Every structure is written in structure tokens, then in C-alpha cells.
Amino acid sequence: MKVLVAVKRVIDYNVKIRVKADNTGVExxxxxxxxxxxxxxxVEEAIRMKEKGQATEIIVFSAGPAQCQETIRTALAMxxxxxxxxxTDAELQPLAVAKLLKAVVDKEQPGLVIVGKQAIDDDSNQTGQMAAALLGWSQGTFANKLNLADGTAEVKREVDGGLENIKIKLPAVITTDLRLNEPRYASLPNIMKAKKKPIETLAPDALGVDVAPRLKVLKVEEPPKRKAGIKVKTVAELVDKLRNEAGVI
Structure with a gap:
């Protein structure tokens, strides 16, 4: 079974985000x-499937500028x-990415698609669900644990009330949550091997997909700075401030 994994190039999670001077986006x-x-x-979950003999090939998909090749190479090194x-240099929104993903799935015919539940830059949490709807496939979102057997997938999901167990038919789209696994570090030999692994480059037009944005960002601003906390001496003073200053009671 082929497994297709979607990856996105984002600002590193250790970097402090700065808003552009003209408030059109982040720097x-x-x-x-x-x-x-x-x-x-x-990516780690797909590799573990291959190590178990459940997957025969892992294909990594990404959409965006040419620099996304670096992100794909990281997955190849893993x-x-x-x-x-x-x-494409166009601004890609979740629906456009889902359509591109569907086009690549139609071309590659994988038995399973795995994507992160959300990207840390826009936090949309939409692409996996949209792709499943466009494909007409089963979906298991927020996967905490995943088991494949006999053409089905057992998914333990993280939901607001705790954990939910579902069983879905393959092919399917799975979106991963934080506690599914711990990604490995790429070894130096694998980093060198990744340089020789093939990356096919396509254009949205060749796939018949219109990636024009449907939503317009009007303005991006930093959140207001939080005021310093204060200590109150009595419960009565606390209640007064919650009622008259904070307006929460």
C-alpha cells in the first residue's frame, strides 16, 4: 500500500513571530x-507503517514556493x-491545498493519506477534512493512536471530552495529533541519501486546480500586551474587581 503524507513549510516554532510594518501579514x-x-x-507514522510491512512506499507532498523542496528533503531524510x-508562489489557503492534494492522490492512487491536524502558522485545521470530503474517503481526525488491519483503520481520537475510538474503511485520510508518536531525527547517512531521492515538480495548472485565494486578509495586528497582575487583600475586593473592572460576573 502506498502512503501519501502532506507536509508544510512554516516558520520554525522557536522563532518569535513579528508582524510586518504595513500590517499585511507576518514577517x-x-x-x-x-x-x-x-x-x-x-511522516514518522508513515515510516513506522513501512517498518511494520504495512506500507510499500511513502510519498511526500507539499505545495508552495521552490524552497518547499527543503521541507520535502527533510521528510526523505527521515x-x-x-x-x-x-x-506556486500564490497564497495557498486550505481549500486550494485540499484540491491540490486530491489531484495528487488521483495521480498516485495511495491507500492512505496522512496529514498533520493543523499548521502552526494559520491553525486552520481544515485541509485534511476538506481533502477527505473531496475524495469521498473516510476520515480519522486528531489521531492519538492508529492501527491498520484487514482494509480498515482503528483510530483513537482526541476529542474535547477525552478519547474516542472509531473504526473506518480504507482508503482514508488521517490527521495526526501531538501524542500519536515522537518523530525521529534524521541520521547523517540518511540526509546524504535524501539528496539523491527524486522530487517531482508540478504546476497547479497541470493538475487543473485553481489556487486563487477566496478569503482576503484585511489586517494583521499583534495582540495587545497583557497588563501586569495585582494582588488583592480580601475576597470582597476580588469580587468587586471581577464585577466592575473585568465584567465577568
């Missing part, structure tokens, strides 16, 4: 970029087999 020039952490978990980059 990405000369900023360290890396693979979305949830996508790292998706253990994936080959990559597919849909190269």
Missing part, C-alpha cells in the same frame, strides 16, 4: 523555516521514498 524574510511539527508526526512538489 518571513530572513526567518528560519522548518517542517510543521504535526506533519513531522505524520525515511520517505520520494516527493511531489506543486510549485
Amino acid at each position: 518571513t524574510a530572513n526567518v528560519k523555516m522548518s517542517m510543521n511539527p504535526f506533519d513531522e508526526i505524520a 525515511g520517505a521514498d520520494r516527493g511531489v512538489l506543486v510549485q
Whole structure:
């Protein structure tokens, strides 16, 4: 079974985000970029499937500028087999990425698609669900644990009330949560091998997908700075402030 994993190039989680001076977005020039952490978990899960003999090939998909090849190479160094980059400089929103993902799935015919539950830059948490709907496939979102057997997938999901166990038919789209696994570090020999692994580059037009944005960002601002806390001497003073200053009671 082929497994297709989607990865996204995002600002590294250790970097402090800065808003552009014109408030049109966040600053990405000369900023360290890396693979979305949830996508790292998706890649690791696919590699573990291959190690168990459940997957025969791991294909890594990404969409965006040419620099996304670096993100794909990271996944190849972890253990994936080959990559597919849909190269575009357009602003990609979740629906456009889902359509591109569907087009690549139609081309590659994998038995399973694994994506991170959300990207840490926009926190949309939409692409996996949209892709499943476009494909007409089963979906298991927020996966905490995943087991494959006899053409089905047993998924333990993280939900607001705790954990939920579901069983779905393959093919399916799985979105990964933080506690699914601990991604491995790429070894130096594997990093060198990854340089020789193939990455196919496609254009959105070649896949018949319109990636024009449907939503417009009007303005991006930093959140207001939080005021310093104070100590109150009595419960009565606390209640007074909660009622008259905070307005929460």
C-alpha cells in the first residue's frame, strides 16, 4: 500500500513571530523555516507503517514556493521514498491545498493519506477534512493512536471530552495529533541519501486546480500586551474587581 503524507513549510516554532510594518501579514524574510511539527508526526507514522510491512512506499507532498523542496528533503531524510512538489508562489489557503492534494492522490492512487491536524502558522485545521470530503474517503481526525488491519483503520481520537475510538474503511485520510508518536531525527547517512531521492515538480495548472485565494486578509495586528497582575487583600475586593473592572460576573 502506498502512503501519501502532506507536509508544510512554516516558520520554525522557536522563532518569535513579528508582524510586518504595513500590517499585511507576518514577517518571513530572513526567518528560519522548518517542517510543521504535526506533519513531522505524520511522516514518522508513515515510516513506522513501512517498518511494520504495512506500507510499500511513502510519498511526500507539499505545495508552495521552490524552497518547499527543503521541507520535502527533510521528510526523505527521515525515511520517505520520494516527493511531489506543486510549485506556486500564490497564497495557498486550505481549500486550494485540499484540491491540490486530491489531484495528487488521483495521480498516485495511495491507500492512505496522512496529514498533520493543523499548521502552526494559520491553525486552520481544515485541509485534511476538506481533502477527505473531496475524495469521498473516510476520515480519522486528531489521531492519538492508529492501527491498520484487514482494509480498515482503528483510530483513537482526541476529542474535547477525552478519547474516542472509531473504526473506518480504507482508503482514508488521517490527521495526526501531538501524542500519536515522537518523530525521529534524521541520521547523517540518511540526509546524504535524501539528496539523491527524486522530487517531482508540478504546476497547479497541470493538475487543473485553481489556487486563487477566496478569503482576503484585511489586517494583521499583534495582540495587545497583557497588563501586569495585582494582588488583592480580601475576597470582597476580588469580587468587586471581577464585577466592575473585568465584567465577568
